Amino acid sequence: MKIKTVDFINEEMILIDQRKLPVEKVFFKTKNYKEGIFAISDMIVRGAPAIGIVGAYTVYLAAKEFENIDKNDFFYKMNLACKEISKARPTAVNLMWAVKEQKKIIKKYENQDISFICKKLLENANEIKKEDIKINKNIGNYGNELIDKNATILTHCNAGALATAGYGTAIGVIRSAHLSGKNIKVFADETRPRLQGARLTAFELVEEGIPATLISDSVAATLIRDKKIDLIVVGADRIASNGDTANKIGTYMLSEIAKKFEIPMYIAAPISTIDFDIKNGKEIIIEERDKSEITHIKGVQIAPKEIDVYNPAFDVTPAENITAIITEKGILYPPFEESISKLMKK
C-alpha cells in the first residue's frame, strides 16, 4: 500500500487517520503519549498489530516526556503510563503484548541513564514495526498454499496493510495469492458499524487491483448458500490457547454459516495475537463501544436518541468452527490446544 499506517520521523509519530479514509487522506501527528493513547482509543489507528506498534511508540513518547525527572520517579511514572497505554483498547492482545515488550526493555536497561533507556525503547518500537511486515509476508505465503487458483474469498472487517505495519494478515493472504498470479476474487463485507470493510478493505483491494465486490454484511449468508464463496479468511484480535478467536463483530455469525455449508473458515494472525495466558474465549474481554456508532452515521442521527443500544466491537468464534489458523511460523490445525502448545515450545 502506498500510504504508511504508522511512521516515526524526527521524534514524531505519524498516523494516517483511518477515521477519515478513503475520502480524506489526513495525517495525525504527535509527540505526546496521551495523544498516542487517544489515537488508539478513538480508532485513528486500529487493527490488532497496528495498535500494538502504536502502543510501543507511545511507551517511547511517554519515556521522552519523563526523560528529565529523577530516576525513581521515571520508573513510577512509566509504570502508570504503560498501564494506561495497555488499556487504550481492551480486546486486541497485541497492544498488551507490545507494551510488555517495552517494559522488558525498561527492566533490562534499568541501571543505565534514562536517555539510554529512551534510545532502546525507540529501537525496539522500530524493530516491532519492521518485524511485523516480515511476519505478514510469511503469513501471506503460508496462507497462499490454501488458496485455489480460481478461488472466491470472503473477508470481514479490515485485516490489511492498514491494520498492521503493512501488507496485512488476512489481506496479506489475499495479496500473496493475487501476486502469485492466481485468478482470485474477493467479496468484502462492509462491516457495520464502523465500516472498516467498506472504507479500508475496499480501498486496499482497489489500490492493489484485486477484483473485489463490496457487500453489506447480511448478503454473506446468501452468497455462501449459493456456493459463490470458496473460503473465508479473516484476522484476529485475540486467540485463546484452545483456538477460540475474538475478531470483529460478525465473524462468529460467518463461522456458523461456513460450518453449515462446509466451506473453510481461516484465521490469519501473528503469534503475538495468541494469548497463551488464557484457556478459552470466555476469558476474552469484549470491548463495548459508544452507542452513537449505531444511532448515527457520519454524525447524522438515524435512530431515536432514547433507544437502548448494545454495541460490542468483537465476538468470539469457537475453535470448533475454525478450519485452520495461519501464522508466520506455519498453519495450525485442530486440535488447537496441541498445535498452539507445540508452537509455544518452538
Ligand SMILES: CSC[C@@H](O)[C@@H](O)C(=O)COP(=O)(O)O
Ligand atoms: C490484522 S487486524 C485483525 C483484527 O484486528 C481486525 O480483523 C479487527 O477486528 C479490527 O477491529 P478494529 O475495531 O477495527 O480495531
